[in-house]
Amino acid sequence: MPTKTVAGVTVDVxxxxxxxxxxxxxxxxxxxxxxxxxxxxxxxxxWTVIRFMRKEQAEKGTGPTVRGLGKTSGVTVKELYQLFPxxxxxxxxxxxxxxxxxGCI
Amino acid sequence: MAHRIIILGAGTGGTLTANRLRREYGTDxxxxxxxxxxxxxxxxxxxxxxxxxxxxxxxxxxxRHEQLHDGIGYHQSPIDRVDLDADTVHLGDGAELGYDLxxxxxxxxxxxxxxxxxxxxxxGETVNTFYTLDGAKGLEQSxxxxxxxxxxxxxxxxPIKCPVAPLEFAFLADWFFQDRKMRDRVxxxxxxxxxxxxxxxxxxxxxxxMLEERGIELVTEFNTGEVDGTGGRLVSYDERExxxxxxxxxxxxxxxxxxxxxxxxxDELDFVPTDPNTLQTAARPNIFALGDATNVPASKAGSVTxxxxxxxxxxxxxxxxxxxxxxxxxxxxxxFIETGFGKAMLIDFNYDQEPVPGHFPSxxxxxxxxxxxxxxxxxxxxxxxxxxxxxxxxDIPGVGADMPTAGKQLS
Numbered sequence: 001m002p003t004k005t006v007a008g009v010t011v012d013v014x015x016x017x018x019x020x021x022x023x024x025x026x027x028x029x030x031x032x033x034x035x036x037x038x039x040x041x042x043x044x045x046x047w048t049v050i051r052f053m054r055k056e057q058a059e060k061g062t063g064p065t066v067r068g069l070g071k072t073s074g075v076t077v078k079e080l081y082q083l084f085p086x087x088x089x090x091x092x093x094x095x096x097x098x099x100x101x102x103g104c105i
Numbered sequence: 106m107a108h109r110i111i112i113l114g115a116g117t118g119g120t121l122t123a124n125r126l127r128r129e130y131g132t133d134x135x136x137x138x139x140x141x142x143x144x145x146x147x148x149x150x151x152x153x154x155x156x157x158x159x160x161x162x163x164x165x166x167x168x169r170h171e172q173l174h175d176g177i178g179y180h181q182s183p184i185d186r187v188d189l190d191a192d193t194v195h196l197g198d199g200a201e202l203g204y205d206l207x208x209x210x211x212x213x214x215x216x217x218x219x220x221x222x223x224x225x226x227x228x229g230e231t232v233n234t235f236y237t238l239d240g241a242k243g244l245e246q247s248x249x250x251x252x253x254x255x256x257x258x259x260x261x262x263x264p265i266k267c268p269v270a271p272l273e274f275a276f277l278a279d280w281f282f283q284d285r286k287m288r289d290r291v292x293x294x295x296x297x298x299x300x301x302x303x304x305x306x307x308x309x310x311x312x313x314x315m316l317e318e319r320g321i322e323l324v325t326e327f328n329t330g331e332v333d334g335t336g337g338r339l340v341s342y343d344e345r346e347x348x349x350x351x352x353x354x355x356x357x358x359x360x361x362x363x364x365x366x367x368x369x370x371x372d373e374l375d376f377v378p379t380d381p382n383t384l385q386t387a388a389r390p391n392i393f394a395l396g397d398a399t400n401v402p403a404s405k406a407g408s409v410t411x412x413x414x415x416x417x418x419x420x421x422x423x424x425x426x427x428x429x430x431x432x433x434x435x436x437x438x439x440x441f442i443e444t445g446f447g448k449a450m451l452i453d454f455n456y457d458q459e460p461v462p463g464h465f466p467s468x469x470x471x472x473x474x475x476x477x478x479x480x481x482x483x484x485x486x487x488x489x490x491x492x493x494x495x496x497x498x499x500d501i502p503g504v505g506a507d508m509p510t511a512g513k514q515l516s
Contacts, residue, residue: 087326
């Protein structure tokens with residue numbers, strides 16, 4: 001299984017760079033993961049989404065879809081695209097250190 | 106005492122479940138009541154053909170109550186909510202129905218109003234959908250009078266009912282305009298939030314190739330944020346634009362609103378969390394669900410509902426007898442894909458096995474993932490099976506709930 005080093009710590013990832021074990025993630029890693037996605041600094045709304053992603057993963061075993069995020073995170077879909085351009089569900093999942101959300105069928 | 110069984114929804118899943126259960130139980134063993142808000146049962150696969158003048162809207166609608174066998178009660182009313190703690194359904198007409206066992210079979214609802222601009226100027230005219238009877242009829246007029254220009258087919262977001270139907274619409278549009286000798290005056294563009302033409306890799310590659318062969322442009326990873334009917338353009342959340350003269354939109358889907366009014370029953374989109382193998386809901390042991398209303402990771406399609414029905418009814422009987430449930434539903438789906446010029450493809454798959462080439466149901470049979478006239482005839486014949494075998498809850502010979510592997514080219 002591939003690994004990568006984030007904030008000086010080695011973590012397990014899949015072929016696409018998603019964390020495979022959310023428990024290996026710490027908040028200190030988020031800024032570095034965000035920069036890899038072209039997000040220079042994490043604002044409060046970013047953290048709202050990150051904490052929501054972590055909570056959903058812990059409760060349901062998968063990260064939410066963009067629509068699910070828009071309905072339940074308190075951040076609108078439009079804002080989500082401003083915060084995490086190029087696909088909020090995937091980008092936010094990477095920054096939050098959770099596995100790739102299961103897509104819809 | 107007779108079991109009180111309430112079935113919410115008299116579409117494909119509710120009807121076939123009621124009819125199968127009626128055969129399982131004598132009238133002294135169980136009362137079966139089905140609830141729906143209207144008396145129009147639409148053969149939904151037929152909606153695809155209406156815009157192209159290949160079927161008449163009247164020919165795909167029958168009364169719901171007539172599809173239910175003798176000894177099944179039919180209560181026509183909107184549903185207000187389900188009180189899970191009291192095992193009671195509250196109906197819009199004020200009636201309260203107590204149950205020992207509840208089946209949720211109310212399908213998916215379209216929510217076009219959740220997309221900015223979609224139901225604004227142009228809705229029902231230059232912006233329409235074939236996912237409703239009225240929309241399909243409107244598109245028949247729009248296509249008949251289309252003088253050329255940009256036709257755009259757009260899936261706003263997944264999940265949707267019958268994920269292959271928008272592709273079929275694109276293929277049929279290509280045929281339709283060729284048939285009218287005006288294909289050179291029509292640009293067809295297929296705009297999807299997915300990263301390919303379809304969800305499953307092998308089929309996506311084949312279907313994407315078929316779009317290309319037909320000169321249909323494919324725009325992927327497009328998350329529609331706004332439909333501008335006045336300006337004739339789709340705008341994505343990341344601010345890309347696709348212009349159109351006629352837009353065929355597959356709106357967002359959700360579960361039914363009453364699910365949201367029933368605390369504990371549904372998820373954030375009002376779909377009902379359901380065990381993918383037993384079809385018992387996560388909400389309560391005495392509530393089961395099937396078809397488009399659930400969140401199971403299978404296509405929202407009639408074939409899925411049909412195959413689920415066999416497992417579901419067996420499990421209801423086991424549950425009411427106090428026995429262990431059978432977790433055998435494998436996600437089997439089986440879909441014809443109309444490709445134009447009197448041909449169609451067939452795909453057959455389940456939770457674990459994506460659609461691949463080969464034959465169905467065995468080494469001899471209908472070709473899989475390949476265009477053929479036989480598949481087209483199969484698709485047309487299916488309408489007869491739907492009313493006369495599937496809804497009455499009869500097994501179709503050679504086509505069972507478990508996905509067959511003989512005949513498939515498995516790597």
